[in-house]
Amino acid sequence: MTVGPDIDPLSLALQPPPREREAKKRSDLIDEELNRERNAEKRNVKSVKLLLLGQSESGKSTTLKNFQLVNSPKAFTAERASWRAVVHLNILLTLKMRLLPLQQVEMSLLGKLTNYAKLKNETPDDSPTPAEVSVNSATPWKNAFSRLINNVHNSIDGPEVNEPQDSREARQLLHACSEYMVCLWNDPIVKQVLKSQRLRLEDMAGFFLDSIERVTALSYNPTDDDILRARLKTLGVSEHHFSLKAGDLPQNWIVYDVGGARSSVVPYFDQVQAIIYLAPLSCFDQVLAEDEKVNRLEDSILLWKIIVSSPLLKDTNLILFLNKCDILKAKLASGQKFRHYVTSYGDRPNNFENCSQCKFYNSRAIDMKKKFAAIAKQYSPEPRSFYTYFTSVIDSQSTADILGSVRDTVIRQNLGRNQLL
Ligand SMILES: Nc1nc2c(ncn2[C@@H]2O[C@H](COP(=O)(O)OP(=O)(O)OP(=O)(O)O)[C@@H](O)[C@H]2O)c(=O)[nH]1
Ligand SMILES: [Mg+2]
Numbered sequence: 001m002t003v004g005p006d007i008d009p010l011s012l013a014l015q016p017p018p019r020e021r022e023a024k025k026r027s028d029l030i031d032e033e034l035n036r037e038r039n040a041e042k043r044n045v046k047s048v049k050l051l052l053l054g055q056s057e058s059g060k061s062t063t064l065k066n067f068q069l070v071n072s073p074k075a076f077t078a079e080r081a082s083w084r085a086v087v088h089l090n091i092l093l094t095l096k097m098r099l100l101p102l103q104q105v106e107m108s109l110l111g112k113l114t115n116y117a118k119l120k121n122e123t124p125d126d127s128p129t130p131a132e133v134s135v136n137s138a139t140p141w142k143n144a145f146s147r148l149i150n151n152v153h154n155s156i157d158g159p160e161v162n163e164p165q166d167s168r169e170a171r172q173l174l175h176a177c178s179e180y181m182v183c184l185w186n187d188p189i190v191k192q193v194l195k196s197q198r199l200r201l202e203d204m205a206g207f208f209l210d211s212i213e214r215v216t217a218l219s220y221n222p223t224d225d226d227i228l229r230a231r232l233k234t235l236g237v238s239e240h241h242f243s244l245k246a247g248d249l250p251q252n253w254i255v256y257d258v259g260g261a262r263s264s265v266v267p268y269f270d271q272v273q274a275i276i277y278l279a280p281l282s283c284f285d286q287v288l289a290e291d292e293k294v295n296r297l298e299d300s301i302l303l304w305k306i307i308v309s310s311p312l313l314k315d316t317n318l319i320l321f322l323n324k325c326d327i328l329k330a331k332l333a334s335g336q337k338f339r340h341y342v343t344s345y346g347d348r349p350n351n352f353e354n355c356s357q358c359k360f361y362n363s364r365a366i367d368m369k370k371k372f373a374a375i376a377k378q379y380s381p382e383p384r385s386f387y388t389y390f391t392s393v394i395d396s397q398s399t400a401d402i403l404g405s406v407r408d409t410v411i412r413q414n415l416g417r418n419q420l421l
Contacts (some may be wrong), residue, residue: 319387
């Protein structure tokens with residue numbers, strides 16, 4: 001073998017003989033290929049699918065908003081201006097509903113002066129309550145506000161320069177009527193009538209009457225809390241993507257917010273890693289909007305039964321949010337009797353005045369926890385554990401902590417079962 005001037009004789013001496021060199025080359029190629037596959041696998045980490053379930057108004061969309069607040073705060077902030085319109089609509093609908101009796105008085109007075117039957121036929125909508133604001137998840141409703149969203153930075157310090165005229169006029173009109181709305185809400189007779197009818201508007205979805213002045217101010221921009229409290233009924237199923245961290249790896253999470261309709265959720269049951277089921281505890285004295293014969297709490301328990309007994313969901317992580325604890329607490333404190341609606345509750349005290357948060361959970365709500373647990377035990381196709389949290393999902397701080405532990409649990413459980421990686 002001749003050694004040229006450019007070849008280092010030492011490295012030549014250290015090289016393996018030709019056959020071994022071939023083998024090493026092949027082994028390096030295999031290692032390279034394996035590495036490529038491993039990296040591709042890492043990039044191709046399966047998405048985590050999380051389904052939000054529960055009856056209408058249970059708090060699914062509010063939980064989703066909390067998820068956005070924690071995991072994509074920039075997008076949450078960018079949508080602030082869109083929520084202002086929802087808050088304003090919430091105020092108007094609540095007031096309109098409270099003023100409905102006046103509309104009937106108007107009809108009856110006018111009827112005395114003119115032909116009542118004719119008048120009634122000419123009334124376009126004689127339904128007893130104003131329709132709830134709803135959004136079809138197939139429609140990107142926030143796009144309608146995109147100009148506002150683009151100009152949101154202007155709105156923090158003053159009126160938006162490029163705000164569409166009709167939107168500006170609506171805000172100015174609301175601002176001009178603010179004083180009358182405040183007077184109406186604070187009127188002692190209105191308060192007395194509401195009290196005598198045991199009507200607690202403050203527990204209703206989208207309640208902002210306590211903040212009329214603030215939310216009708218010309219410079220109003222919704223706070224995080226306002227957005228969590230704003231009510232917009234979801235129609236259909238909406239899909240939301242998040243990039244979370246599972247250890248060092250980014251992980252795609254898809255959260256499905258399922259509006260009221262139950263049958264539409266079935267196709268999403270397949271390949272779902274986790275379900276957060278929201279059961280509002282405060283609805284013990286309410287009935288379903290769509291069927292006044294059905295108690296809301298009973299309906300919630302029935303839906304839970306259907307979900308835990310589904311064979312498709314036997315491997316899905318179940319997380320139960322016993323929600324609206326804040327309203328339950330306020331309702332009981334106002335004298336509403338739990339035992340009148342939940343007979344098994346018996347004669348246990350209904351008074352919260354002297355109860356600490358801890359006692360509260362140890363007495364009443366814990367009974368509901370047992371009830372849901374017993375159903376899961378009886379109806380699950382196979383023995384399973386599930387996680388329960390007492391929640392008030394309008395409280396962003398506590399919900400952020402709970403969602404953090406839900407995320408860790410789901411990642412841990414699915415890694416354990418090797419479903420995700
Ligand atoms: N006080 C209080 N209000 C809550 C709580 N959870 C939800 N809400 C309010 O209840 C209303 C209904 O909540 P949503 O999240 O819209 O309910 P949903 O389950 O998405 O309802 P659909 O879209 O009709 O299926 C909203 O105005 C929320 O702000 C809670 O824990 N406490
Ligand atoms: Mg919703």
